[in-house]
Amino acid sequence: MNVDTPPVESIGAQSVDRALGLLSLIGRNASEGVNLSVIVADTGLSRPTARRLLLALMRARMVEQDAKNRRYFLGQETYVLGVLAAQRFDLMDLTRDSLLRLAELSGDTVFLSVRRDAYSVCLHKEEGTFPIRTNALQVGHRHPLGVGAGSLAMLAALPAAERAEVLGRNADVLGDGFPDCTPEALAPHIDEAAVRGYALNPGLVLTNSWAVGAAFRTPDGNVAGAISIAAIDSRMGPDRQLELGAALRLEMEKIEKRIEQTFALPASAGLAQGRRRKTGKGPSDNEK
Amino acid sequence: MNVDTPPVESIGAQSVDRALGLLSLIGRNASEGVNLSVIVADTGLSRPTARRLLLALMRARMVEQDAKNRRYFLGQETYVLGVLAAQRFDLMDLTRDSLLRLAELSGDTVFLSVRRDAYSVCLHKEEGTFPIRTNALQVGHRHPLGVGAGSLAMLAALPAAERAEVLGRNADVLGDGFPDCTPEALAPHIDEAAVRGYALNPGLVLTNSWAVGAAFRTPDGNVAGAISIAAIDSRMGPDRQLELGAALRLEMEKIEKRIEQTFALPASAGLAQGRRRKTGKGPSDNEK
DNA sequence: GCATCAAGTCCATATTGTGGACATATAGGA
DNA sequence: TCCTATATGTCCACAATATGGACTTGATGC
Secondary structure, three states: OOOOOOOOOOOOOHHHHHHHHHHHHHHHOOOOOEOHHHHHHHHOOOHHHHHHHHHHHHHOOOEEEOOOOOOEEEOHHHHHHHHHHOOOOOHHHHHHHHHHHHHHHHOOEEEEEEEEOOEEEEEEEEOOOOOOOOOOOOOOOEEEOOOOHHHHHHHHHOOHHHHHHHHHHHHHHHHHHOHHHOHHHHHHHHHHHHHHOOEEEEOOOOOOEEEEEEEEEOOOOOEEEEEEEEEEHHHOOHHHHHHHHHHHHHHHHHHHHHHHHHHHOOOOOOOOOOOOOOOOOOOOOOOO | OOOOOOOOOOOOOHHHHHHHHHHHHHHHOOOOOEOHHHHHHHHOOOHHHHHHHHHHHHHOOOEEEOOOOOOEEEOHHHHHHHHHHOOOOOHHHHHHHHHHHHHHHHOOEEEEEEEEOOEEEEEEEEOOOOOOOOOOOOOOOEEEOOOOHHHHHHHHHOOHHHHHHHHHHHHHHHHHHOHHHOHHHHHHHHHHHHHHOOEEEEOOOOOOEEEEEEEEEOOOOOEEEEEEEEEEHHHOOHHHHHHHHHHHHHHHHHHHHHHHHHHHOOOOOOOOOOOOOOOOOOOOOOOO
16 A cells, blocks of 8 residues: 655655645645545545545645535635735736737637646636637646646756656656657657747647647746647647747747746745755655 | 644644644745744744644645745745635635725725634735825734724624624733734724624724725625725725725625625535534534 | 445554754854 | 854654554435
């Protein structure tokens, strides 16, 4: 059981790790909620343990349980903390205008994603007016970096070494859940994206669902997130790829400018990121 | 110092409780950050324990530590989870227009607060154009219900029994930190607010800093939050109180309408709130 | 009305967290 | 520059805490 527990590192406060893992899992299914069986299956925790952790999260209002269907959802406190965290770095706010413009311009569905470790998380979806939409990606969904246009764009925007490392770490997940997204299958698309400045996902996740995406960075050069536009393949011919790709790059630059302005003001609030490390496997990073 | 620990129940996953307590504390100081000494002093935890919990929170990216000044801030993951939680109930989004209108109309500073247990938390501040501003309330600040105009409005909007219960729970905190906000001192203002439909804080927290506030509810009748307008006393004479009070009530109704619409769509997503005890049986927390 | 499956709970065990004491980094003063 | 004061970070023996198998309770369906 519990194969996930890494051999060493991460000493101390293990229940907190597990609880926050649950929180993340519930976040991934924020709209539909998750029931206990799924939580137990996905985490490998025993039912009592999962339940105890969930009770703790509910005590803090980070999680709510629907009294009717017994599913677990993110709670109000999670929202409140998110709003407070937004004071430091509110990507949604910085990108909202761009997403709306792109949705109007294209008529298709526009996404905002952020990088989280070796994964990409979809933060927001803005739908255009065109009636046929592709539903491969939903808010909250998490895909390995490289799976999906925005995700692919972020991967391509990383330094070559980090790119390889991320791909290595995700090797099994990629082959397993996404047959058309093996590291080998992705390689040419990554290269193209790096050259072109925007990524193309030609239906690799869901047939007929194509998308273009572009990544943007913080002033320190780190990849901050990506915007992408998805449509059915018939609306994503070569000419339209170019058109939307150009639009993406334009908005990407606007977003980067906005980020820069935001960071210019509060001299102290420097997004204390900058974690450059190799990380053998799992959460193996620890201070020295 | 730590008065926050609830009296009974809460068996199991204590480290999670503590860790989430830390998260909340850091959220309260989201803009300036908190250093370890303050954390230790405020929570009563030992330094090693606090540090271990913080490491766990940092592992999950819920908290970041500024490499330079060693202060702890809310992390990116907290923001991401907040955005995901916003799918269920995005108060900021539902109230943004109203706050902007009120700030423009009044020229003063407009606040959005939410209730959290016996406290009110300030979620957002929208500044008007008038150059003299009152800085009694900042985003993230938490006051006992009754302290401040929005907070007072929420308290007044509660059923009498709950009102008394909340006041009782906060009795010591009220007298201690806010000399002009003892339960007795608040009583008349609460009654007036309940009758009038909006609350007035005549400089009870900070002399010369007056404010009016109105609470709004979810369709199920629960108090969801409050909006308030703060200004220096010279800009808050009786006539202007009436004017701003009317404006608040107008926006309050708009907000409630918006909330209603939001809830009308997703039939299932019923904001499973209500810490209404009982829940059927549950031999869990019956130590009364 | 009985069978099936999921949710929730209990309690003896041992794994996990705890904090006093020590080590190290940073700031300020002379 | 050196030295003190203050704050941050870490170690390890001890004991408090979390763990999960087995059980109870509730819901769904045939």
